[in-house]
Amino acid sequence: MQSTARDFKHNAHDALRDANLQDSLSKLKVGFSERRRQAAERLPEFEALRDRARDIKNHTLANLDFYLEEFERKVIALGGHVHWAPTAEDALRIIADLCKSVNARTIAKSKSMISEEIGLNDHLEALGIEPVETDLGEYIIQLRHEPPSHIIAPAVHLTKDQVADTFLEHHRALGFTKRLTERNDLVAEARQVLRQKFLDADVGLNGANFLVAETGSSMLVTNEGNADLSNTLPKMQIVLASIEKVIPTLEDAAVLLRVLARSATGQESSAYTTLNTGPKRAGDLDGPSQYHVVILDNGRSSVLGTKMQDMLRCIRCGACMNHCPVYGAIGGHAYGWVYPGPIGAVLTPQLIGVEEAGNLPNASTFCGRCESVCPVRIPLPGLMRHWREREFERHLTPRTVRQGLAVWSFVARRPKLYRRLTGWANQLLALFGRGEGRYRSLPLASGWTRFRDFPAPQPGGTFHAQWARQRSRMRP
Amino acid sequence: MSARSQILDGIRRSLHRGELVGDARAAVDQRLATPPRGPVVARAQLPQPEKVALFCQWAEANNATVARVAAPEVPAEVAGYLARNNLPASAVMAPSPQLDRYAWGSQKMLSLRRGRPEASDQVSITGAFAGIAETGTLVMTSGPEHPVSLNLLPDTHVVVLREADIVSGYEDVWARLRDRYGKNAMPRTVNTITGPSRTGDIEQAMELGAHGPRRMHIVVVRE
Numbered sequence: 001m002q003s004t005a006r007d008f009k010h011n012a013h014d015a016l017r018d019a020n021l022q023d024s025l026s027k028l029k030v031g032f033s034e035r036r037r038q039a040a041e042r043l044p045e046f047e048a049l050r051d052r053a054r055d056i057k058n059h060t061l062a063n064l065d066f067y068l069e070e071f072e073r074k075v076i077a078l079g080g081h082v083h084w085a086p087t088a089e090d091a092l093r094i095i096a097d098l099c100k101s102v103n104a105r106t107i108a109k110s111k112s113m114i115s116e117e118i119g120l121n122d123h124l125e126a127l128g129i130e131p132v133e134t135d136l137g138e139y140i141i142q143l144r145h146e147p148p149s150h151i152i153a154p155a156v157h158l159t160k161d162q163v164a165d166t167f168l169e170h171h172r173a174l175g176f177t178k179r180l181t182e183r184n185d186l187v188a189e190a191r192q193v194l195r196q197k198f199l200d201a202d203v204g205l206n207g208a209n210f211l212v213a214e215t216g217s218s219m220l221v222t223n224e225g226n227a228d229l230s231n232t233l234p235k236m237q238i239v240l241a242s243i244e245k246v247i248p249t250l251e252d253a254a255v256l257l258r259v260l261a262r263s264a265t266g267q268e269s270s271a272y273t274t275l276n277t278g279p280k281r282a283g284d285l286d287g288p289s290q291y292h293v294v295i296l297d298n299g300r301s302s303v304l305g306t307k308m309q310d311m312l313r314c315i316r317c318g319a320c321m322n323h324c325p326v327y328g329a330i331g332g333h334a335y336g337w338v339y340p341g342p343i344g345a346v347l348t349p350q351l352i353g354v355e356e357a358g359n360l361p362n363a364s365t366f367c368g369r370c371e372s373v374c375p376v377r378i379p380l381p382g383l384m385r386h387w388r389e390r391e392f393e394r395h396l397t398p399r400t401v402r403q404g405l406a407v408w409s410f411v412a413r414r415p416k417l418y419r420r421l422t423g424w425a426n427q428l429l430a431l432f433g434r435g436e437g438r439y440r441s442l443p444l445a446s447g448w449t450r451f452r453d454f455p456a457p458q459p460g461g462t463f464h465a466q467w468a469r470q471r472s473r474m475r476p
Numbered sequence: 477m478s479a480r481s482q483i484l485d486g487i488r489r490s491l492h493r494g495e496l497v498g499d500a501r502a503a504v505d506q507r508l509a510t511p512p513r514g515p516v517v518a519r520a521q522l523p524q525p526e527k528v529a530l531f532c533q534w535a536e537a538n539n540a541t542v543a544r545v546a547a548p549e550v551p552a553e554v555a556g557y558l559a560r561n562n563l564p565a566s567a568v569m570a571p572s573p574q575l576d577r578y579a580w581g582s583q584k585m586l587s588l589r590r591g592r593p594e595a596s597d598q599v600s601i602t603g604a605f606a607g608i609a610e611t612g613t614l615v616m617t618s619g620p621e622h623p624v625s626l627n628l629l630p631d632t633h634v635v636v637l638r639e640a641d642i643v644s645g646y647e648d649v650w651a652r653l654r655d656r657y658g659k660n661a662m663p664r665t666v667n668t669i670t671g672p673s674r675t676g677d678i679e680q681a682m683e684l685g686a687h688g689p690r691r692m693h694i695v696v697v698r699e
Contacts, residue, residue, distance in 0.1 A: 056514075064491075077660075136678070188685070268534065269668075272670075273613075281619070285623040
């Protein structure tokens with residue numbers, strides 16, 4: 001997918017002025033995040049499960065080569081195939097070749113963020129193969145030629161009316177000529193259109209929430225049942241998963257499932273959790289006759305053993321973006337690539353470069369809500385700070401900011417000078433008048449005062465001066 | 477260098493080690509052989525009758541309907557459910573010996589076909605491998621006796637679940653799978669299903685019947 005992460009500031013401005021988007025985002029605060037809070041409160045063991053989930057992922061990452069080989073061995077033993085893809089191009093080639101081997105014309109896809117990461121749909125279309133997104137949200141945005149704006153709710157930026165217009169435009173040719181106004185009618189129409197696609201598809205392609213090394217199973221979590229239809233009806237199943245999706249055992253899956261659904265949608269359990277292991281067996285009445293797993297690296301292995309390794313624990317629940325004030329204000333598209341929100345601000349510079357995506361980790365006040373809800377306790381603000389440091393080291397930060405920081409660090413390392421200068425600044429600000437307790441405009445601070453007032457210093461001098469007085473009073 | 481070794485060697489390089497050997501290898505082998513369980517979820521650690529009640533409570537909370545009957549009443553309950561909901565009195569049923577134990581012949585109006593569903597089938601009837609009390613979740617295992625599409629294609633899914641098959645949590649299901657199929661030998665598909673199909677993809681409002689069944693009726697059987 002083509003990135004517009006470089007234009008983040010511009011994208012964010014546009015998003016703030018988009019009335020439909022703001023309407024949709026206003027529901028996020030009372031939706032996902034409130035439901036997550038209630039689900040967590042209903043389960044006294046939730047915090048202990050989060051600790052355990054973090055430990056399971058850390059253990060797996062420390063032994064990742066072993067568990068991937070073990071997974072491969074089990075898949076092969078049951079008649080499946082494993083394909084290794086170091087890069088996005090490798091994965092595209094492998095999948096295209098598999099589709100061609102069965103003369104596939106239509107493939108039924110269930111939501112896969114990795115397929116967005118490698119640009120799979122465009123690649124297949126160029127080869128004359130029709131990829132049909134079957135998750136309702138993904139289907140809607142595929143019709144609209146938009147990228148997902150959220151990792152578990154790809155169409156969360158759209159209103160019901162926008163969906164109704166999209167369906168009318170695209171389903172008219174199929175005989176659906178009435179503009180629908182009710183959500184359940186929209187769901188029913190999509191069900192009808194997509195049911196035929198499931199029946200026609202030659203290949204079912206899905207991602208994986210987990211790959212279980214113990215059994216060689218791919219594990220998928222959905223609410224709609226679309227992934228299950230897509231991996232049951234077509235003759236070939238392709239699973240596209242990145243290296244960090246592997247976990248050791250079914251017992252580990254039980255822990256991760258308990259935190260995944262609650263963190264994502266606040267559900268006790270998603271409607272469908274499915275384990276697929278190899279192709280259909282002798283005597284089975286349905287299921288694919290071929291089972292392929294494509295394991296993608298795409299730069300992830302180089303993160304292991306570094307300070308940034310923690311990002312590989314992510315189980316893609318979306319809680320960090322549901323709780324992020326920045327995501328809540330601008331939505332997912334402004335981030336400009338595949339993964340939005342706090343996890344996007346951490347992953348994107350890794351996957352497409354800090355030169356392209358250096359702006360994303362800057363869009364945070366480090367309020368820490370993302371880290372406080374992450375089911376695998378990824379220290380997201382700390383990782384974003386790391387990227388800010390890399391950006392600064394590589395001289396990618398704008399010149400004025402660098403000069404400002406240079407002056408600041410010179411002064412901040414000289415306490416006497418610092419106290420004298422802040423004392424003067426305090427007196428100088430007082431000269432501008434502190435009558436109202438705030439300034440509507442200040443020289444050199446227009447970037448701040450254009451949007452909000454600047455607070456005036458209160459009587460009593462600088463913090464340092466007040467602190468010194470306080471201490472001398474406390475000591476006899 | 478093959479793509480496979482490119483990835484695996486890359487991982488080892490990043491982790492500053494070679495292939496796992498000695499004690500480190502023994503430790504991960506041991507962890508796979510005897511998987512450690514995570515924190516126990518207390519709410520499902522109950523005597524069997526209360527476990528059954530918890531299962532029913534959560535299944536209903538997740539939009540399934542539940543009927544609790546004795547074994548001889550199963551066919552009448554299924555026929556009655558279809559009639560009460562104005563659904564056709566014909567269904568496609570899993571070709572499972574477990575279901576053959578019920579006296580389906582007693583329901584003269586109910587027409588049953590055993591096998592895989594067609595696109596036109598409105599109702600499916602299946603058994604279940606287990607029920608999970610913690611969340612009201614059903615567990616289905618695929619095989620000649622239970623095609624996966626029975627769980628997915630028809631609009632209405634009627635599930636016959638024996639009380640004795642209701643367990644506390646996932647961990648008990650894994651133990652039963654290993655007993656039945658052997659360790660490391662899973663059936664092609666294990667579906668765990670919690671209520672009817674649903675989506676929250678339009679304005680985050682939950683709607684039932686996205687792609688899978690719109691209705692799920694669970695007949696819990698005392699035996």
